[in-house]
Amino acid sequence: MAKTSDTRVKFKTRWYHRHPKYWFRKDKPRPAGHRDAPEVVRLDPEPGVTPSPKPPVRIFLGTEPMQARAERVFIWSVVRRRDPARAYEIHLMKDLKGFDRNGWTTGFTNYRYAIPALAGEQGRAIYNDVDQIYLADPAEMFDLDMKGAGILCVQKDETSVSLLDCARMAPHWRIEEARTPLKRKHFLDIIAREDLWGELPGVWNARDTEYGPDVAKCFHFTTLRTQPWRPFPDQLFYEDHPEGECWFALERSSNDARFNGFTRERPSRGFAAALAALGQAPRADAARAAQDARKLAQAAGAASVLVVSPEGDAQPDIRGASVSAARLDETLRAGANRRADGVLCVGGLSGLPEEDVAWALDALFDAGGGFLAVSLKLDPARIGTAAALPPEWWRLQLELASARAPDRLWSLAVTGAGSAKTFRGGATASRAA
Structure with a gap:
């Protein structure tokens, strides 16, 4: 007993x-x-x-x-x-x-x-x-x-x-x-x-x-x-x-085990529709995102940065690193495939269903060897997407994803809902502070 x-x-x-x-x-x-x-x-x-x-x-x-x-x-x-x-x-x-x-x-x-x-x-x-x-x-x-x-x-x-x-x-x-x-x-x-x-x-x-x-x-x-x-x-x-x-x-x-309840192979039932509508997700502040990415690139010694956005057209200046661009949907579909020393995700992520954010973050961490910088804009009116969730939820998701990729740095810049917040973490976060 x-x-x-x-x-x-x-x-x-x-x-x-x-x-x-x-x-x-x-x-x-x-x-x-x-x-x-x-x-x-x-x-x-x-x-x-x-x-x-x-x-x-x-x-x-x-x-x-x-x-x-x-x-x-x-x-x-x-x-x-x-x-x-x-x-x-x-x-x-x-x-x-x-x-x-x-x-x-x-x-x-x-x-x-x-x-x-x-x-x-x-x-x-x-x-x-x-x-x-x-x-x-x-x-x-x-x-x-x-x-x-x-x-x-x-x-x-x-x-x-x-x-x-x-x-x-x-x-x-x-x-x-x-x-x-x-x-x-x-x-x-x-x-x-x-x-x-x-x-x-x-x-x-x-x-x-x-x-x-x-x-x-x-x-x-x-x-x-x-x-x-x-x-x-x-x-x-x-x-x-x-x-x-x-x-x-x-x-x-x-x-x-890098476990998530939902995966690329078995996403939530709303994932396909959300992926098709990524262009409607709230637009993030690209300039602020580039600033955070520069700090992380310097701390991680990154020579190349993959900039991921809904349309694949964001190419902010990240001094000291070569920049390439990719669409968010293509990056999520690509699977584990390191493509740069670090990744900057500008917008789009907040347009996904809540259940798919965890494995999407894992995919973004996999695409870059040293760091992941995420910039997103929240909108409480977008009920049914992760854009309606508070900054603290997003911070939790980055912390959990970082535990599955403990050798990476990360940053999160959140705007919208009347506030702007930045969070940082990862194996050597103090160097990027």
Whole structure:
């Protein structure tokens, strides 16, 4: 058994754990969602393996943009533990249309109650919060004998890891109600009233001090202030998690594998349309981009710079280095192919879907051996593209991509939305400061 703990005390975030900035923004309305359905990461049976006749393991993940680091590691944990003969589908429940999210604790709190509808009211589905990792094959949980229950979870009021019989739950957890500001209690009361609950073994939701390294099958970093990836430093005073190395080791292995949930070969469903419309993406400040690239070129000792832009026509002066130009779409399609000592990407990147930015950054890092300078303009009105995401999200994406290419320098110049910000990092960032 996993260790036991008083869940009502140990995992609670109290007012004094919150940063003062949180209280000023606590009741700020969340923007409306823009996705008709969750984006799906599909894991097919591995090549050369006889496919399993069992149904795909469907996982619905509650997540949000600023949890990109945790989201990626969660997916990687499934990849590491999956049955290679079986198909898996990870549905990313993020920024969905039609949900009134005001008053939600997270940006995805009530999405779980819409899973029966999102799953077509048939078959089984696992629900996970994004602050978890699998240490065993989730197919083991997916195939459990539910003994007629509509939902399995460790407690009647703890649905952060759940196994759902979607046909059984559909009449009770209705998407129309999930879209309203109804509170958690409404949906939990339904479980009790309709006798839907069955007990999920605690190893599938080992929360913080319940974790046992040789026993736990799903590790849940429940306490907000000790989550190893520290997603909201402006909201919480963070502390180290005593078992944080378990999460960090998994992230390091994902970096070594240069893993992303979406790839050039399997991009998001909106990627092709976005690529065709790159010319409409907000135009970046080429002069400012050239200034940043000059600093990085000098620090990296770069003699050649590839300037990537939507039309391939940007050729700013980068003193001391020869400059060549390329279209962004062609660069992303080209694959791993070093073409210069460094890369300057001027605009276009913000026109991509959120899911494709990570692998696009990897492609740009691959095109240049020493550095990547990115200049982009944001536009909150361009909902559905990465241009609508805040500068902090873009900084996170560059930091994550840099961890997959640790020998490179990088810079990010962001304009738009009434501000201009520059971020720098990489192996020897101090030399480019």
